[in-house]
Amino acid sequence: MYSTGQWVDMYCDGLYKPVCSNVTGHNVAFVFINTPMSWMEAQRYCREHLTDLAIPRNLSENEKIRAVIPGGVYSWIGLHKDTWKWSDGSLYVFNRWTSGHPTGGEKNAQQVVKVKLVGNSALDLNDPAVLGNLQAELKEKVKEQGVAAEIKLSWKKQLDGKIFYKEKKDQNWKWSLPDEDFYSNDQNIRNWAYAEPTSPWFTAECVHMYDNGLWNDAPCDWHYGFICANISGQTVKFVFINTIMNWTNAQRYCRQHYTDLASVRNLQENEQIRTMKPGVIAWIGLYRDTWKWSNGNLYLFYYWASGQPNGETEKCTSADFSLSGRWNDWSCSLKKAFICYLDAVPFTKQAVKLQLVGNSALDLNDPDVLEKLLEELKQKVEDQGVRADIKLSWKKCPNGKTFCKEKQKDQN
Known part of the structure; x- marks a missing residue:
């Protein structure tokens, strides 16, 4: 439900803040939960802590739910499609859909299907006539499977503007x-x-x-x-x-x-x-493992220009300020102006190898022992005159342990 009180159908794994119901006899109170979660997680939360996800039985209850949802917020309610049923299993009779919704009902069912072309085809897959013929063949194949409903097929373009792309074996x-x-x-x-x-x-x-x-x-x-x-x-x-x-x-x-x-x-x-x-x-x-930032950070946000990136061999990126700063991929050998950045609070990371000498009775798998060692190490560093904020943590060996027994010095 949107904060206006109207309903919108969403994918169930989207993250939204739910409204739960707390039912006592014929009385019901609605509670807004200020934590984003999927629909199934929201249902589980409401059933564990209250009664269930909110189920408006009439316009008055719909208004009560709307009143607890902050402005501009989408919230889960208890309706889901099986076809549509309420979370507690009761029949779906009252509705308050916004104009144009639901968008995925039986009369307008939409499904995305991935099509794979095998073999060495000489077809021009950018030719509208070729794409039209492929659609007609696919539609005929579906009808041969006994589907009598009216079917409309369309191509979905990738973010690079293409419909078909060469499939890599493992795509990094x-x-x-x-x-x-x-x-x-x-x-x-x-x-x-x-x-x-x-x-x-x-x-x-x-x-x-x-x-x-x-x-x-x-x-x-x-x-x-x-x-x-x-x-x-x-x-x-x-x-x-x-x-x-x-x-x-x-x-x-x-x-x-x-x-x-x-x-x-x-x-x-x-x-x-x-x-x-x-x-x-x-x-x-x-x-x-695809594009990475220069400092090693994972590439999450992107702002590509239309049709970009368009070359897997062009592995560096520029911002085109004639296009509001949108990005283009270029060969890294090209010479261009560049933009640097400076951390407001600079920091460094450093890995240091520690060696424990002598026969220690310490249990080096005990979290309390490891925490105590970290505290002593931090104090040692501060005793050397280092005044910066220091955070220490252990890095585990491939065998899952923090400390590993050192092999003989000569190793044969």
Whole structure:
């Protein structure tokens, strides 16, 4: 529901702030929850803490819900399409749709299907006549399957303006955990949902797992729960974190508290993860290694000009200020003016190797011991006259431990 009180249909995995209902007998109170979540998460939250997602039975109750939603905000209510039913299973009789909605009803059902052309075709896939003939053939194929409804087909353009693009074998997908020894020969397992991934090659996407165990690519700044991995040698234990974060924050959390975001080496590990998360979408450690900022930051925001980027060999970017600063990709060998930036509060990161000498009885896997060591190290640095704000953290070895036994000096 929009703050005007009118309804809009949305994808159920979008993140919006819900309105819950608190029912006592025939009396109902509506409560706005100021936390964005998916529809399923909102339903679960409302059922755990109140009664259910809000169900307006008439215009008066619709107005009460509207009154608790802040201006300019979309909020989940309890209606979902099965076809449409209320969250508690009751029949859908009252409605308050905004003009033009719902947009995905039975009379106007829309579906995106990925089409793959195989073989070496001489067809010009930019020719409107060729595209029209392909549409006619596809429509005939659908009718041959017994679909009698009126079907309208159209092409969906990619962000680069093209309809078809050459498919790469793996499109630069990488796991967050970089240790190649961990993967052996199973690194290339992919368990994509049907027709996924759908994003163009040049967009930064991260991967989440549906509740059925299949994968989908999504913008990395979306918020989901996530799966961390605790790794010791080739042994891995998965941990579901039921706190919604974007992918980069989830990666940071897993690296601080465990080893990394979950890598999936085979279908058995995929099934382990699927069964441990209670019917929700969760981030895993796969992401597309595409454009990066000069300082190494992940590429999330983009502002490409129309038709850009248009060349996979043009690997540097300029801003065209005659087009409101929109971006073009160029060859890195071209000479152009450039823009630098300066951190208002500069900082540096440094990795320091520590060696513990002597036979210590300390349990170096004990979090309290590790925290105490950090405090002593910080004090040592400050005793050297360093007055800057210092944050220390441990970096785990590939086997999941913070300290590793050093091999013999000569190693044969």
